Each structure stands twice: as C-alpha cells, then as structure tokens.
Amino acid sequence: MASTKQQDYGVPYTPLPSSQPSQTVILLTPYRRHRRPSFLRNLRCSLLFTAAILLLSAAVYFLYPSDPDITVTRIDLNHISVLDSHKIALDLSFSLTIKVENRDFFSLDYDSLDVSIGYRGRELGVVKSKGGHLRARDSSYIDATLELDGLEVVHDVIYLISDLAKGVVPFDTIATVKGDLGVLLFQIPIQGKVSCEVYVNVSNQKISHQDCHRK
Numbered sequence: 001m002a003s004t005k006q007q008d009y010g011v012p013y014t015p016l017p018s019s020q021p022s023q024t025v026i027l028l029t030p031y032r033r034h035r036r037p038s039f040l041r042n043l044r045c046s047l048l049f050t051a052a053i054l055l056l057s058a059a060v061y062f063l064y065p066s067d068p069d070i071t072v073t074r075i076d077l078n079h080i081s082v083l084d085s086h087k088i089a090l091d092l093s094f095s096l097t098i099k100v101e102n103r104d105f106f107s108l109d110y111d112s113l114d115v116s117i118g119y120r121g122r123e124l125g126v127v128k129s130k131g132g133h134l135r136a137r138d139s140s141y142i143d144a145t146l147e148l149d150g151l152e153v154v155h156d157v158i159y160l161i162s163d164l165a166k167g168v169v170p171f172d173t174i175a176t177v178k179g180d181l182g183v184l185l186f187q188i189p190i191q192g193k194v195s196c197e198v199y200v201n202v203s204n205q206k207i208s209h210q211d212c213h214r215k
Helices: 038-063 157-166
Strands: 069-084 088-101 108-119 122-134 139-152 168-183 186-201 206-214
Touching: 069 139, 069 168, 069 186, 069 206, 088 108, 088 122, 088 157, 088 168, 088 186, 108 139, 122 139, 157 168
Parallel strands: none
Antiparallel strands: 069 088, 088 139, 108 122, 108 168, 168 186, 186 206
C-alpha cells in the first residue's frame, strides 16, 4: 500500500470546531424627541398676530375722537309776514330744538350753538346759544329761536317775489356746534353741523316740508 506524503508549508493548521454557539446582534438607533410640525407654530403665530390687530383696531375705533352728532328734533314756524312798503322786507320767526350727542368716550365742552337762517344760499340772520358740557356718551337738547324783524331783502328779490306768488318760500337753516374734546391731557377741537331745508307755506303759516342732513 503506497504511503501519502504531506508537504509542510510552515503555516500552522488548526481545525475549526464542529459547532459554535449562535449570536444575535441588535442595532439601537439614537432616540430623538419629536417636535411639533413647523406649520402648527406658524398657525399659532398667525392667530396671535390677527388677534392683536383686531384688538388694536377695536381700540382705535372706539377711542378715536369724532365730531358730535347734531340733530334737529323740532322746528316750528311761529309767524311769517312780508312787508312791501318801498322795498320787500321779512318778518320771520322759527323755534328749533337741537340735539347734541357726544358719541365719544371722553367729555365734550362746546363753546356755543350757532343757528343761522338763509334764503337761496345767502345768510339772513344768526342766533347764538350758550355753551355747555357733555359727559362721555351723553346727549343734550338745546332750544333756539330765530327771529327776523323787518329784514330788508336786497339780493334775490325776483326769486322771493316768485316764491311768494307760489305761496311757498324755501329757507335753509344751519346749526353748528364748536368745542373741545378732552382726551387725556389734550384738548382736541371738534365741530358738528346739520343743515335743514325748510319750505314755509305763507298762507296757512305752516311748514309744508323739511329735509335735514348732517354736513
């Protein structure tokens, strides 16, 4: 039987074990804290900004000073007569009640109430009433009487003769309130004005039509 020769190359040889214990490897990822999405933060900032703008707008709306509200609550004709001696002259008397309303959240001191009467855009006369004081969000009623005693009509005589022939004469009245609004340590000048067109029936001595509006 032939013998087998093994060549020696100088490398030690160690046989592998027949069986090895099994090993399990678990990889752990680093823990990261979950953050809120960016759009939620943007939404919150937008809501806060919008609420601030609304509050500021409301404060400006309620606290910003405004002119008083002037209303003619009553206007009566006491009498009217036309004198025609050498030139046409008017005897005229009106009684009015003016409502002055302070819509602001600050007190109002008004110097006077001026009520004028005119014919076709020309002032015929004016009456002044004393001033007063109005608390915040308060109102006051002021009575005034307009009287023209033998006022000679120089301008627009032709129009006046035509209106007298028709039996109805149009007049215009303007009520003006001027004063100061006390805002903290400041005095802010304000002014309110209302204008009325009054049509007077000469025959029955009554007002046939009136139309008032704020200016």
